[in-house]
Amino acid sequence: MSQLHLPGLSPLPAEHVVNVASVKHRSPFRYPGGKTWLVPRVYRWLDSLPHRPEFFVEPFAGGAIIGLTVAAEHLADHVVLVEMDDQVAAVWETIINRGEGLRLAKQIEDFKLTAENVDRFLRRDNLTPQEYALQTIVRNRVNRGGILAEGAGKLKFGENGRGIRSRWYPATLRKRIIAIDAIRDRLSFIHGDGLEVMRQYIGNNDAVFFIDPPYTASEKKPGSRLYTHWQIDHAELFRLVGRLAGDFLMTYDNVPEVRALADQHGFDSEAVAMKTTHHAQLTELLIGHDLNWLR
Ligand SMILES: C[S@@+](CC[C@H](N)C(=O)[O-])C[C@H]1O[C@@H](n2cnc3c(N)ncnc32)[C@H](O)[C@@H]1O
DSSP: OOOOOOOOOOOOTTOOOOOOOOOOOOOOOOOOTOOOHHHHHHHHHHHSSOOOOEEESSSSSSTHHHHHHHTTTTTTSEEEEEOOOOOHHHHHHOOOOOOOHHHHHHHHOOOOOOOHHHHHHHHOOOHHHHHHHHHHHHHHHHGGGGOTTTTTOOSSSSSGOOOOGGGHHHHHHHHHHHHHHHHGGEEEEEEOOHHHHHHHHOOOTTTEEEOOOOSSSSSTGGGTTTOOOOOOHHHHHHHHHTTTSSSSEEEEEEOOOHHHHHHTTOOOEEEEEOOOOOOOEEEEEESSSSEEEEE
């Protein structure tokens, strides 16, 4: 039985669409492909494990909603986040590795978000790491869909006609950053290659892995316009996952290429309902050794 003692977890059938408003948002990012909708299912996965894992490794962290939730709710002793993108890494390095989150939060609150200021600030280069983190947060909030990759457009008409300000909630961002700062000792951030870090934990049966790579295994490659780093050797990722001593949960788009890779490695998979930003109901594929906890 689980030792996590998560209160009252009822079954969550695959067709159930999670209401993301009921999930605590802990990330300062609005992240394309963000997994807020998966949080209730991650509780069930971790609750199904024989004990609290020592390490929770998230090799494709992005906005890191899952890893932050696991650390905040102490569902693993330690959470290791890995991300290759320089902009995203600047934020995590500032908050987690350098402990400068409170200063960043203050700078967010003080930033005067006008179209002119945004244009000027986003054009700046030669920034200090701290300034780069602030620039990333601003870019993430004013770009359509939170997309940080080159070529992403800025918001024009947002909620209530507030345009670029429609996703700018400085007081909320400040609270989230302060909350992350408070659990910093349970978090590590590595700016690098997630596959490399997975190899470092490969034989550790007290490490579990939440793996959410860019969705680029199919012809369509929906992830390729969302991230600067979208090229992944998916076959190698599956091979590596097959060699992990610890348990894992992987998410992908529900496409034949990915289902074939999962079958080839003898993994269990299940399509679950999620919501897109356009509120159309789509399914994503969850992959693991044994997903009976989901059913
Ligand atoms: C689907 S997103 C992760 C979203 C995240 N689960 C969330 O909820 O915000 C995939 C991420 O992997 C990152 N990435 C791509 N290749 C990588 C690599 N080799 N190592 C680490 N991160 C990588 C991308 O920059 C992107 O942020």
